[in-house]
Amino acid sequence: MASGCSLVEYEELYSPNKSMRAVVINADCGATTNWQTQVYVEKVDGSRKTSNLIRLDGHPKDTNYKISWLNDDEFLISEFQFDKMLGFQNQSWGTDFVRVHFKVQGS
Numbered sequence: 001m002a003s004g005c006s007l008v009e010y011e012e013l014y015s016p017n018k019s020m021r022a023v024v025i026n027a028d029c030g031a032t033t034n035w036q037t038q039v040y041v042e043k044v045d046g047s048r049k050t051s052n053l054i055r056l057d058g059h060p061k062d063t064n065y066k067i068s069w070l071n072d073d074e075f076l077i078s079e080f081q082f083d084k085m086l087g088f089q090n091q092s093w094g095t096d097f098v099r100v101h102f103k104v105q106g107s
Helices: none
Strands: 006-012 022-027 034-043 054-057 064-072 074-080 085-090 100-102
Touching: 006 064, 022 064, 054 074
Parallel strands: 074 100
Antiparallel strands: 006 022, 022 034, 034 054, 054 085, 064 074
């Protein structure tokens, strides 16, 4: 995101063992752009953090999505509309971090 953007935490969800948290951000980059819903995951101790896992068009309160922990090291982002997705990142962060799954609404 550009440095002129306002990033406000909208929602957080801790893993079952409380070692990681998922964070939903409302990104506002000014009058000529729409709000974005962004999601990332970080270790609570601050030692690791993903970049944005997904960016969705619209404010979180007006955007369909669901975040949930499948277990202590697997995270699911689901129920979002494919046409609202601006970008996503799916990669391996290693065995000592989180595995992320995506599920589009209706699939």
